[in-house]
Amino acid sequence: xxxxxxxxxxxxxxxxxxVFVLIGLxxxxxxxxxxxxxxxxxxxxxxxxxxxxGVFAGGRPELSLGDMxxxxxxxxxxxxxxxxxxxxxxxxxxxxTVYAIGYMRSHREHHQxxxxxxxxxxxxxxxxxxxxxxxxxLFVAYELMTISTYPLVTxxxxxxxxLGGRTYLGVLLFTSIAFFMMAIGWTWSVAHTLDFQLGGxxxxxxxxxxxxxxxxxxxxxxxxxxxxxxxxxPFHRWLPAAMVAPTPVSALLHAVAVVxxxxxxxxxxxxxxxxxxxxxxxxxxxxxxxTAGFTILLASLVAxxxxxxxxxxxxxxxxxxxYITLGAxxxxxxxxxxxxxxxxxxxxxxxxxxxxxxxxYVATHKTDISDMRGLGRAMPLTMGAFFIASxxxxxxxxxxxxxxxxxxxxxxxxTSHYFLLAVLMIxxxxxxxxxxxxxxxSFMKPKTGETLPFKEAPMMCVLPLCLxxxxxxxxxxxxxxxxxxxxxxTEVVK
Amino acid sequence: MIEHLPVLTIAVPLIAAPLCVFLxxxxxxxxxxxxxxxxTFGMSILxxxxxxxxxxxxxELGSWPAPYGIEYVVDYFSAFVMLFVSGIGAVVxxxxxxxxxxxxxxxxxxxxxxxxxxxxxxxxxICITGDLFNVFVFLEISSLSSYALISLGRSRRAPxxxxxxxxxxxxxxxxxxxxxxxxxxxxxxxxxxxxxxxLADDHDSRTTLVAFAxxxxxxxxxxxxxxxxxxxxxxxxFAPSVVTGFIAATATKVSVYAFIRIVxxxxxxQFAFDEHALDTFLVVFSLIGIFVASVAAIYQGNLKRMxxxxxxxxxxxxxxxxxxxxxDGLTGGIVHMFNHAIIKGGLFLVVGCFALRLQSVRxxxxxxxxxxxxxxxLAWVLGGLGLIGVPLTAGFISKWLLLTAALxxxxxxxxxxxxxxxxxxxxxxxxxxxxxxxxEPSEAAKSAREAPWSMLLPTYALILAILVFGVWTTYxxxxxxxxxxxxLGGTP
Numbered sequence: 001x002x003x004x005x006x007x008x009x010x011x012x013x014x015x016x017x018x019v020f021v022l023i024g025l026x027x028x029x030x031x032x033x034x035x036x037x038x039x040x041x042x043x044x045x046x047x048x049x050x051x052x053x054g055v056f057a058g059g060r061p062e063l064s065l066g067d068m069x070x071x072x073x074x075x076x077x078x079x080x081x082x083x084x085x086x087x088x089x090x091x092x093x094x095x096x097t098v099y100a101i102g103y104m105r106s107h108r109e110h111h112q113x114x115x116x117x118x119x120x121x122x123x124x125x126x127x128x129x130x131x132x133x134x135x136x137x138l139f140v141a142y143e144l145m146t147i148s149t150y151p152l153v154t155x156x157x158x159x160x161x162x163l164g165g166r167t168y169l170g171v172l173l174f175t176s177i178a179f180f181m182m183a184i185g186w187t188w189s190v191a192h193t194l195d196f197q198l199g200g201x202x203x204x205x206x207x208x209x210x211x212x213x214x215x216x217x218x219x220x221x222x223x224x225x226x227x228x229x230x231x232x233x234p235f236h237r238w239l240p241a242a243m244v245a246p247t248p249v250s251a252l253l254h255a256v257a258v259v260x261x262x263x264x265x266x267x268x269x270x271x272x273x274x275x276x277x278x279x280x281x282x283x284x285x286x287x288x289x290x291t292a293g294f295t296i297l298l299a300s301l302v303a304x305x306x307x308x309x310x311x312x313x314x315x316x317x318x319x320x321x322x323y324i325t326l327g328a329x330x331x332x333x334x335x336x337x338x339x340x341x342x343x344x345x346x347x348x349x350x351x352x353x354x355x356x357x358x359x360x361y362v363a364t365h366k367t368d369i370s371d372m373r374g375l376g377r378a379m380p381l382t383m384g385a386f387f388i389a390s391x392x393x394x395x396x397x398x399x400x401x402x403x404x405x406x407x408x409x410x411x412x413x414x415t416s417h418y419f420l421l422a423v424l425m426i427x428x429x430x431x432x433x434x435x436x437x438x439x440x441x442s443f444m445k446p447k448t449g450e451t452l453p454f455k456e457a458p459m460m461c462v463l464p465l466c467l468x469x470x471x472x473x474x475x476x477x478x479x480x481x482x483x484x485x486x487x488x489x490t491e492v493v494k
Numbered sequence: 495m496i497e498h499l500p501v502l503t504i505a506v507p508l509i510a511a512p513l514c515v516f517l518x519x520x521x522x523x524x525x526x527x528x529x530x531x532x533x534t535f536g537m538s539i540l541x542x543x544x545x546x547x548x549x550x551x552x553x554e555l556g557s558w559p560a561p562y563g564i565e566y567v568v569d570y571f572s573a574f575v576m577l578f579v580s581g582i583g584a585v586v587x588x589x590x591x592x593x594x595x596x597x598x599x600x601x602x603x604x605x606x607x608x609x610x611x612x613x614x615x616x617x618x619x620i621c622i623t624g625d626l627f628n629v630f631v632f633l634e635i636s637s638l639s640s641y642a643l644i645s646l647g648r649s650r651r652a653p654x655x656x657x658x659x660x661x662x663x664x665x666x667x668x669x670x671x672x673x674x675x676x677x678x679x680x681x682x683x684x685x686x687x688x689x690x691x692x693l694a695d696d697h698d699s700r701t702t703l704v705a706f707a708x709x710x711x712x713x714x715x716x717x718x719x720x721x722x723x724x725x726x727x728x729x730x731x732f733a734p735s736v737v738t739g740f741i742a743a744t745a746t747k748v749s750v751y752a753f754i755r756i757v758x759x760x761x762x763x764q765f766a767f768d769e770h771a772l773d774t775f776l777v778v779f780s781l782i783g784i785f786v787a788s789v790a791a792i793y794q795g796n797l798k799r800m801x802x803x804x805x806x807x808x809x810x811x812x813x814x815x816x817x818x819x820x821x822d823g824l825t826g827g828i829v830h831m832f833n834h835a836i837i838k839g840g841l842f843l844v845v846g847c848f849a850l851r852l853q854s855v856r857x858x859x860x861x862x863x864x865x866x867x868x869x870x871x872l873a874w875v876l877g878g879l880g881l882i883g884v885p886l887t888a889g890f891i892s893k894w895l896l897l898t899a900a901l902x903x904x905x906x907x908x909x910x911x912x913x914x915x916x917x918x919x920x921x922x923x924x925x926x927x928x929x930x931x932x933x934e935p936s937e938a939a940k941s942a943r944e945a946p947w948s949m950l951l952p953t954y955a956l957i958l959a960i961l962v963f964g965v966w967t968t969y970x971x972x973x974x975x976x977x978x979x980x981x982l983g984g985t986p
Binding site: 068069070072139140143144147154157158159161162166169170173174177178181182185186188189 | 879882883884885886891894895897898900901902909910913914916917920924928931932965967971972975
């Protein structure tokens with residue numbers, strides 16, 4: 001049986017919704033509910049893989065659901081960057097589902113049905129954003145993501161969850177409505193289209209003088225800050241605040257889906273709305289590159305001060321996201337390639353780290369790094385995975401992150417931003433300083449002298465994190481395929 | 495029969511209203527009124543269908559030809575507004591009985607239904623008539639009946655609130671009447687289309703200007719434009735929940751309708767906007783109103799009063815759309831009448847559910863109510879998202895149209911302020927969400943039960959409509975766009 005590409009798009013968007021509905025229907029039957037989620041998420045991944053086959057071979061499947069308003073349609077069209085993002089999101093969904101089942105059950109969390117249902121909705125939003133053919137669709141998916149993840153962030157229903165949720169929703173809605181929506185409207189009024197096109201849609205307006213350079217810069221700023229999910233400082237506060245959520249949420253959503261929708265949008269807008277050559281010619285993004293550089297360093301420094309493991313990982317995420325924004329701001333083929341790759345590399349690496357944090361919490365109820373000395377002897381698999389993933393995040397071979405950072409560094413050299421090159425190098429050192437001590441000290445003898453008994457988290461938790469840790473190593477060796485897949489987005493269109 | 499549909503849509507509820515008084519049995523009255531409401535809704539659908547099929551309908555009352563007799567005009571705009579006014583009227587009345595039993599002394603029930611039908615008749619009449627004096631008559635019918643309805647509220651302050659509204663509303667209606675009188679004196683006609691033709695070469699006269707000023711101010715009171723909004727918060731707060739639901743969803747919208755008709759149909763935008771800068775005034779007062787009312791909403795401790803202030807702000811968005819006087823803007827303004835009607839109607843019905851089960855709509859009594867009334871609370875969240883204007887809800891459609899209209903005109907500041915103001919809605923909506931979901935349950939909330947299905951179903955009908963019309967806009971933005979382009983048709 002072969003399906004046409006556009007029906008594959010329909011299928012890949014409908015499947016998460018089906019999961020959403022089924023979870024709602026079978027909420028009371030936990031095993032059936034979770035089994036169905038697992039099966040259907042695997043089917044979804046298969047469907048997305050089928051799509052990827054076509055897209056990486058040069059196909060650009062399209063699907064239009066018609067106009068929502070005259071001139072503004074909900075439409076999907078898949079290009080390599082979105083395809084890669086969809087692969088990451090749907091692939092890691094399976095792993096996270098396994099992990100979440102283990103985590104939530106061993107914790108006897110309440111409201112598991114609502115939890116899994118919102119998860120499915122968030123995946124739907126991620127795929128819709130990944131496949132979006134225009135800014136309008138992207139915006140709708142972006143906002144759906146914010147709303148559907150709010151119940152996940154506030155899952156515990158405590159006062160702390162309420163305040164975290166308030167920051168989360170407040171920052172994300174504020175930036176998206178005040179800046180992002182404004183930017184889209186503005187783009188529409190000068191470009192008269194919102195469709196993503198390689199080479200951008202603003203060149204004509206720019207040449208006819210309808211939009212001046214300083215206005216273009218302002219527009220870029222509205223996009224860059226409006227997409228609060230990219231967590232560019234000073235709009236990064238929501239990310240640490242979201243750490244009140246259960247760990248599987250932090251792992252998939254706040255290391256992969258939500259934040260990656262953010263940076264994916266920034267990158268997509270840089271490539272398909274502005275066009276990277278337009279950005280370079282007009283040098284409207286220098287300030288953005290430096291803001292990103294600033295975020296990289298400052299977030300790394302803040303991460304070093306955090307003793308709570310999830311908080312440290314959250315700030316590390318803020319820093320790593322800024323790498324991707326930096327790549328978009330530098331706007332050279334190499335830097336854009338680096339950003340695209342970093343979406344994947346960081347996703348697999350960071351999800352492993354969060355899985356580990358959750359596994360440690362499940363097994364020992366420890367959240368502070370200072371308490372974890374000697375823990376590696378009790379949880380060698382978890383801590384081993386932590387070590388491997390850290391290597392990748394830092395950007396050392398044989399972790400996949402080495403490649404993306406290499407391309408980003410290349411981008412800074414190409415544009416002669418040597419200061420930013422230094423920032424990248426310093427940041428890698430900082431990464432070493434705040435990540436590696438955790439696994440290393442965990443293998444040392446505990447201060448008290450007693451050795452903890454071997455006690456790993458449940459199988460359902462440990463297996464996924466081992467898989468993703470191996471994934472970071474695999475990515476180092478298959479980076480070539482990723483490079484080729486992403487090559488079309490770096491093309492310069494004259 | 496079918497050719498008399500325009501007059502039947504008005505005559506049926508008008509005649510049914512007094513008949514209600516004769517039906518002594520409470521259930522019987524209710525069923526009768528309900529049947530009439532749904533029949534009116536059905537007739538509105540048929541009217542719209544006819545307009546879509548064969549263009550605007552002109553109906554001569556008593557077969558007197560147009561400028562001499564009274565003419566009923568059903569075009570895209572009036573059919574669209576009538577559709578949602580009668581639709582919401584029918585849904586709210588379906589919802590009514592349990593809430594009314596709880597809030598109004600049974601001995602007064604016989605008054606509610608006729609007043610309700612009269613109010614709806616008045617509102618529909620304003621939409622359909624092509625005669626300016628008729629607009630005044632129908633405005634008074636709807637206003638007088640709504641004063642009576644508001645005064646039925648449980649609180650002892652209800653009659654006072656009704657009286658406040660009566661004083662302000664009468665001033666507004668009188669101003670309108672003065673304006674109509676001046677125009678009649680000038681043109682010798684009351685037919686709106688005829689009047690527009692006669693006025694076309696008489697724009698410079700002072701009489702025209704004075705008439706225009708009186709009518710604008712008079713309708714501004716009825717629309718509750720800042721700073722003439724003072725009657726609204728009390729009226730909405732102290733009226734019975736059902737009445738608030740109906741009036742909040744329809745009454746101010748129909749006044750906006752009348753205003754648009756008068757500005758675009760009689761005076762022409764050229765006169766109002768280009769020669770007399772009404773647009774500047776509207777933009778300024780709308781924006782001030784949006785900010786002041788939204789901030790006021792944030793500080794209210796009473797759910798109904800909070801929504802009332804939010805209504806004042808929302809009227810600002812509609813007028814903002816009108817003042818853009820381009821197609822997108824007018825479309826946005828008109829479609830926001832519809833979108834806001836279903837959003838605010840739905841939310842007030844949610845409030846009615848809380849009022850029934852908790853016997854209070856004060857925020858502290860709502861604490862933790864999501865635990866015992868999950869469906870009602872969820873309805874609040876969904877309706878609230880619509881009010882904020884999140885994508886995939888109806889509120890987003892209007893906000894998006896207004897945004898593009900403002901940018902098209904180059905009103906960057908207006909666009910920015912409009913978006914900023916919608917963030918205030920996030921604050922007041924989410925404040926309630928947090929209280930519902932995260933606070934310790936209050937005494938009332940602990941012992942509460944979920945609202946009855948007879949109320950939840952109509953509530954969810956409106957709430958789901960918010961979601962449906964957030965995605966499918968053929969009959970909301972599509973019709974509004976038709977209406978707007980025919981209104982702008984006369985101007986270059």
